[in-house]
Amino acid sequence: MAVRPATDMRTAPPAPEADPLLAVDDLRVAATAGPGGPVPILDGISLEVARGECIGIVGESGSGKSLAMRAVAGLLPSGTSVTGGSVRIDGEEVLTLAPRERHALRGRSVTLLMQDPFTMLHPQLACGRQIADGLRDPDGVLRRRKGRAARRAEVERRLAEVGLGPEIADRYPHELSGGMRQRVAAAAALAGDPELLIADEPTTALDAANQRAVLDLLRGLQRDRGMGLVLITHDLRVAFSACDRVYVLYAGSVLEHGRAQELESGPGHPYTAGLLASEPSVRERYAELPAIAGFVPAPGARSGGCPFADRCAHAAAECRAAPMTLLPVPEPVAAERGTGSGPGSGARSGPGARLTACVRVGEIGDALAVPRARVPAVLPEGPESTAAVREESDAALIATSVDRTFRSPAGDHAALRDVSLIVPRHTVVALVGESGSGKTTLARIAVGLETFDTGTVTVGGLALSAGRRPGTTDRHRLAEQVQIVFQDPYSSLNPSRTVGATLREALTAATGRSGRDRSVAEVGALLERVGLPASYASRRPAALSGGERQRVALARALATRPRLLICDEAVAALDVSVQAQLLNLLTSLQRSEGFAVLFITHDLGVVRQIADRVAVMYQGRIVEQGTAADLLDTPAHPWTRRMIEALPERTDAGGQDLTSRQPRR
Missing domain, CATH: 3.40.50.300 (P-loop containing nucleotide triphosphate hydrolases)
Structure with missing residues (x-):
């Protein structure tokens, strides 16, 4: 797979329009299945995408990133529904459309590119067939017998657009590499020539070179077609290198948004700063990564005020009491960090504004600077530093x-x-x-x-x-x-076994003793070894977050x-x-x-x-x-x-390079 030169993919975003391509205003989504009535999941999401613009949506699992965009595309999972707000695509309100009309928008106005191309590509259909099925053909010309040659030519043109040869049309998804499958999935998603492409974690499973190639591909297609692009990702390198603007979501709310370079060089919310500090660097090893303690609160367990307050080191009483509102980053803070664009920049509004929901941003100021939170590791010197490998038995x-x-x-x-x-x-x-x-x-x-x-x-x-x-x-x-x-x-x-049963089985395999001989204390000690409370032994995997499940998997492996x-x-x-x-x-x-x-x-x-x-x-x-x-x-x-x-470039608050793409010579 060819890789373009590793240049910054961000371009100057389009000027704000009176009628943006996508306008989401105060979108609310709730879980409607189960007892207790509707449980809010999205709590008033607002965002805009201009034509020819790429925005990024970042945040931890459970923040509502994918759910918000599924609501835009009319693909909410069963048991959830929109309970308020507005979604306009090209000026047309789509939430009030009949199901048939909403379905017609998909592929023509908006389309979704999923994280795993296997979820989009049918394993038993050739790649060319899957691209052809999405082509616009209002008169049915391409589906007639005489139109087969024209349909094949159009499929090959679409493959060439994503950097693949015509022979790929006759191959099946399992015959392609991960990067090639993602390119075919992109060609299929764009077959209907949509105005807006939503890419949900399109590079998560790819190495740096293929990741760069896919991002270059998406940005290139977006620029050539003049379409809008929404990039959902938990990879901050991807968001800040590829997107014009970034929205930071947490617990169903937008905590901060602004131009990508401004957010990465000077975050205006403790949550954004925490995410940036948690990211490992390619250039330097740290004694310990400053991880954010705790987890995203589950729907129904969120209180008033800032939803991040319980995990925030800067939280005060006003953070839990004041209604959460997005306000411009104060001008002195923006000016000190170089995130303003001239006089009055700290108070501007609209799609390009620096907005934050942190009511204390004017007070905590430089405390949000990411590099100061990370201490370089002290590596051993001498023979141990070479880690020489010997043929030892x-x-x-x-x-x-x-x-x-x-x-x-x-x-x-x-x-x-x-x-x-x-x-x-x-x-x-x-x-x-x-x-x-x-x-x-x-x-x-x-x-x-x-x-x-x-x-x-x-x-x-x-x-x-x-x-x-x-x-x-x-x-x-x-x-x-x-x-x-x-x-x-x-x-x-x-999924049917408790955490305790899983760990007891692992402990039994370790020594051959019967599971009945395993005391609660042994299982509890194993859980505490991986940073989980002993009470988790009674839980099932469905009650755990992804990180908690991986801790249990680690405990099982170390048993x-x-x-x-x-x-x-x-x-x-x-x-x-x-x-x-x-x-x-x-x-x-x-x-x-x-x-x-x-x-x-x-x-x-x-x-x-x-x-x-x-x-x-x-x-x-x-x-x-x-x-x-x-x-x-x-x-x-x-x-x-x-x-x-191929690595995206990252800078700190002072403009210092954190992840240089150029290796030292």
């Missing part, structure tokens, strides 16, 4: 010349090619690379879930056999040496006291604040208990924060290895350099 993982080829009628795929990797004890090794490079295949081999063809693999001193999975006895022995935490916290736990913990994109699906909590926790546990970690990720900021060593995979091979500092600062392989150069 007690290494947690030793893989030597490992090959794995998957065979099918459609052709053979070499997932691993002559892969050699050592994970020493007491060490965190990050494994990075694009989707399909072989990272997860290697992890599955190490835990006995996948076989390998040739080579040797030793886990905690236990040698695995090529060509077959471990038997029952070896499987139990392997489980004592290695455990894995998967990416999706929502599917990794049995056996393994020598090696594998984390396969374990924080990729989490909000930046929750991710910071998990990274701090994992670092603390790893240092205190001494187990080794193989950390699979595509986020180079996470690599800098947690890893001692890094191995880079590309097309089934490990192409570069070294210490985290050396590899990120002076990458040698072209693919490593490409990933680093």
Whole structure:
């Protein structure tokens, strides 16, 4: 996939219009299913999108980002409904339209691009067919027999528009890489030539290079077509590099909005500042990421005043009492941070204004500056700083010349090619690379879930056999040496079992003792080990947040006291604040208990924060290895350099570069 030069994607946003493309005013959505009457979820969301403008919507899970845009598209999930407000697209009120008319708007006026292209693309239909089905064809010409050639030509033109060749029309989604699937999904979403595209987390599962390519693609299509673009994301690098303006949502309310550069250089609300501080940097490792304590309050549990007050270090009595209202950032604050645009800029209103719901922004001022909250880590000097890898028999993982080829009628795929990797004890090794490079295949081999063809693999001193999975006895022995935490916290736990039952099962597997012998204290101690109260043992996964579920998954993995913990994109699906909590926790546990970690990720900021060593995979091979500092600062392989150069640029409040795209030479 070609990647454009890594330049700032932000452009000067269009001048405010009297009639914007999208105008959402005081939108309210409630959960109507269940007892107790309607429960408010969105509490008066207002936003605007001009033609040719890209806005970002950021905030933690549960803030209402996706729900607000689903209300705009008329795709609210069952059990929820709009209870107030207005949504106008191109000046037309859409909330009062009949269902048939509302349906006609989708694809023509507004369309939704989902996070996972598999949710948009039918697995049994060729990609070209799925693009063709969305093409505008009011006269039915393209669907007639004589129109087949014209339809094929139009599909190929649409594929070329998203940077794909004509042969992709005949392929199925499973035959494409993650980045290619997202491009096909974009072509299908834009087949009806909509005026507004809503992209919901379109780059979450992609590595830096493919992420950059997809963002460049979306911004390029938006500019070429003159359409509006709404980018929903929890990745602050994406929002602040790609968007003209950013709205910060929390607990169903807008807490702050303004031009992207102004918000990232000088946040006007403690919540925005907390999100920025929680984000790991590619340039520097910190002693600890300053995570936001607590979680987003659930609908129905929100009180008056600022919904963030209970988690805010700057909260005062007035924050809980005063009605929440968006007001211009005071002019002295805006001027001190360089976020104004001239005299009177702090008091301007309209789509381009700096507005905040913090009633104390004039008082707390510079306390919201992000860089001051982060303390650089003190790394060891001398021999330990090189983290030299030795061929030692007690290494947690030793893989030597490992090959794995998957065979099918459609052709053979070499997932691993002559892969050699050592994970020493007491060490965190990050494994990075694009989707399909072989990272997860290697992890599955190490835990006995996948076989390998040739080579040797030793886990905690236990040698695995090529060509077959471990038997029952070896499987139990392997489980004592290695455990894995998967990416999706929502599917990794049995929804019908309590947390306590899940952990008792893990503790039983560790020693062979009956679950009846497991005391409440042992389960409680395991929960407290990962920062959860012992009372969570009686809860089921549905009652937990994503971060809490991932903590339970980590507790389950550590129940056996393994020598090696594998984390396969374990924080990729989490909000930046929750991710910071998990990274701090994992670092603390790893240092205190001494187990080794193989950390699979595509986020180079996470690599800098947690890893001692890094191995880079590309097309089934490990192409570069070294210490985290050396590899990120002076990458040698072209693919490593490409990933680093594709990173969005970030600046702090003083204009200092935090995530340079250019590696040091």
